[in-house]
Amino acid sequence: MDRENLDLKTAIQIAKIVVTVPEERMPIIWDIFKQAGLDIGGVDEMAEWKALTKQAFLIDTEKFLAGITAGKEPVNGEYRIAVGDFNEYCTKQKLSPRCTRKHLAELEAIRTVKSNGKIDYTCTVYEAEKNASFHRYVCIYSDWKRRIKGGAADD
Structure with missing residues (x-):
């Protein structure tokens, strides 16, 4: 599945998962998305931003x-x-x-x-x-x- 074929309902479901999953489990979720062929851009930046927010x-x-x-x-x-x-x-x-x-x-x-x-x-x-x-x-x-x-x- 790629971004061009991603419907709004699926995108909302992914967003709900990302928001609710505890941070320590996020690498597992990203890996599952990657294995499913879904490349979510900005993942590295988001992880860095979260870490920076905590560090600041x-x-x-x-x-x-x-x-x-x-x-x-x-x-x-x-x-x-x-x-x-x-x-x-x-x-x-x-x-x-x-x-x-x-x-x-x-x-x-x-x-x-x-x-x-x-x-x-x-x-x-x-x-x-x-x-x-x-x-x-x-x-x-x-x-x-x-x-x-x-x-x-x-x-």
């Missing part, structure tokens, strides 16, 4: 950013946190690194890049002083307090 309530953004940038010096107006270090810090805070990066990007607290039409929450930075090599970072703007909603206006 767990993040004290100002405390998180102050903690991860503590003792670091900004370079060209941003704190460069190695992706592995960022992920480790998130894990210690019991947060999903990807959802946290997305949350910070929505607040415009980190630099993002667009590649292949998708937003990337990490940046490749060329560093001449480190054997002229490229490294992946989460680049947190040094003026993040001004950028986050409800944040302090002074540094």
Whole structure:
């Protein structure tokens, strides 16, 4: 069954299933739909959005950013946190690194890049002083307090 042949009644039934199924069982439901030949677009985005929504309530953004940038010096107006270090810090805070990066990007607290039409929450930075090599970072703007909603206006 494909979307072109999906009637309104079936679409409503699918929507009811998606809304009422507990989140932990959703992978099973998506798999059943996929096996039935029904590709529901936006599933990954919806799962990410749900996770982000839950994560956003767990993040004290100002405390998180102050903690991860503590003792670091900004370079060209941003704190460069190695992706592995960022992920480790998130894990210690019991947060999903990807959802946290997305949350910070929505607040415009980190630099993002667009590649292949998708937003990337990490940046490749060329560093001449480190054997002229490229490294992946989460680049947190040094003026993040001004950028986050409800944040302090002074540094």
